[in-house]
Amino acid sequence: MRIGELSKRTDTPVRMLRYYEARNLIVSERLHNGYRDYDDYVVDRVRQIRGLLDVGLPTRIIGQILPCLDSPITIHMPxxxxxxxxxxxxxxxxxxxxxxxxxxxxxxxxxxxxxxxxxxxxx
DNA sequence: GTTCTCACA
DNA sequence: TGTGAGGA
Known part of the structure; x- marks a missing residue:
């Protein structure tokens, strides 16, 4: 899906979605025209990020924590x-x-x- | 109509 | 983080 749809599905401003990506909180593919293309799992990912943000975690730290919360729970603490x-x-x-x-x-x-x-x- | 990047004070 | 410019 493109950024507009992700924005609606997660109730998150498009601006913030690009911001999260810049902070390496989410990833995206690129369409031929340069548009971002997101996989479905990103929706849950964004919701999780919003949740952490709401509790006061800065994106800086979320970036380091998120990998630890991924599917194959990798307790990799660099x-x-x-x-x-x-x-x-x-x-x-x-x-x-x-x-x-x-x-x-x-x-x-x-x-x-x-x-x-x-x-x-x-x- | 949608999205992109860059940049502002 | 909001907003606008200038493109594709």
Missing amino acids: YVTPDMVATLEEVRDRMAEKIECLTKNHTAIGDYLRAAGFDAEAS
Whole structure:
């Protein structure tokens, strides 16, 4: 697919998609006319990138982490810088907080629905 | 109509 | 990262 479609499917500005590519976060082939051509798996890749970005990971670090999250899980850690470790720990903790918060609200809403007699949802 | 690259202050 | 120029 071309960049316009990828943009729609991932809800990411075309501008940012080219930016991610410049940062080596995603790759693309080139059509005869020079247009970028993306494989379907890139859609999930971009969503994963957006997810990491949302939690505060800079593209700089995502570029080093992403290869480790690829299909054949290659735990290849070339150069792990101290600041990279620090950033990851911080992000990991922030995610834990977010998960805890979500779990709490998930439970609360489930309880409410059940109490109101509208449940049917698996907890 | 779509995408491309380069570059700005 | 938004925006515009100038091409193909």
